[in-house]
Amino acid sequence: MKSVDSDRREFIRLAAAAAVFPLLAGCRDPAYAQSGDVLKSLRKNAISDAGCEWCGGRDVPDSVGPRAVLAEKSAAGERLLISGTVFGKDGKPAPNTLIYLYHTDANGLYGRGREHKHGKHRGWMLTDAKGHYEFETIRPASYPSSTIAAHIHMTVTTADQKEDWIDSILFEGDRFITKRERESRKGGFNPILTLERNAAGVYTGTRDIQLV
Numbered sequence: 001m002k003s004v005d006s007d008r009r010e011f012i013r014l015a016a017a018a019a020v021f022p023l024l025a026g027c028r029d030p031a032y033a034q035s036g037d038v039l040k041s042l043r044k045n046a047i048s049d050a051g052c053e054w055c056g057g058r059d060v061p062d063s064v065g066p067r068a069v070l071a072e073k074s075a076a077g078e079r080l081l082i083s084g085t086v087f088g089k090d091g092k093p094a095p096n097t098l099i100y101l102y103h104t105d106a107n108g109l110y111g112r113g114r115e116h117k118h119g120k121h122r123g124w125m126l127t128d129a130k131g132h133y134e135f136e137t138i139r140p141a142s143y144p145s146s147t148i149a150a151h152i153h154m155t156v157t158t159a160d161q162k163e164d165w166i167d168s169i170l171f172e173g174d175r176f177i178t179k180r181e182r183e184s185r186k187g188g189f190n191p192i193l194t195l196e197r198n199a200a201g202v203y204t205g206t207r208d209i210q211l212v
């Protein structure tokens with residue numbers, strides 16, 4: 001149990017800190033300061049139907065920001081760093097767009113045991129003032145014994161548009177990519193990424209998105 005003296009010393013320490021750094025207590029990242037209202041609008045437009053197999057915007061955490069990590073550093077698989085910009089109907093960068101992603105592990109599997117049905121590699125991002133987002137993860141794989149290309153599922157939700165899926169991210173060189181996948185442009189731009197390896201050995205790519 002703490003003594004009265006130690007409580008008093010703790011109070012004095014906190015009071016002194018508040019006097020020296022009066023602005024820190026109320027200092028918040030402007031992007032996060034507005035995210036409460038923004039999230040309220042986005043959650044209204046996230047699909048709440050429990051039977052929806054592909055959606056996940058409804059689970060967005062309060063702490064969402066423009067960057068997400070979908071796989072721990074210890075996760076097996078090649079590291080990926082993917083970034084992009086979301087553009088609105090007017091062609092300008094679209095801030096505060098909610099992006100939800102999920103993909104298999106390096107063996108092509110989702111949701112082992114008690115994991116979420118979308119697996120453990122899932123996450124959310126809210127685009128910043130420049131419409132930018134970025135996430136780090138590991139490279140997924142084709143489903144076992146399948147001819148389905150490795151992919152990262154994506155949905156987008158905005159304050160005035162319901163959650164919808166866009167073309168999954170695919171990887172150039174994957175022999176299972178179909179003609180239909182090559183020609184599809186749901187979400188705009190080319191979802192088939194040509195990866196480049198950076199100095200740190202991480203594969204990087206860009207997936208821009210056009211809202212319609």
Ligand SMILES: [Fe+2]
Binds near residue numbers: 151153
């Ligand atoms: Fe999938």
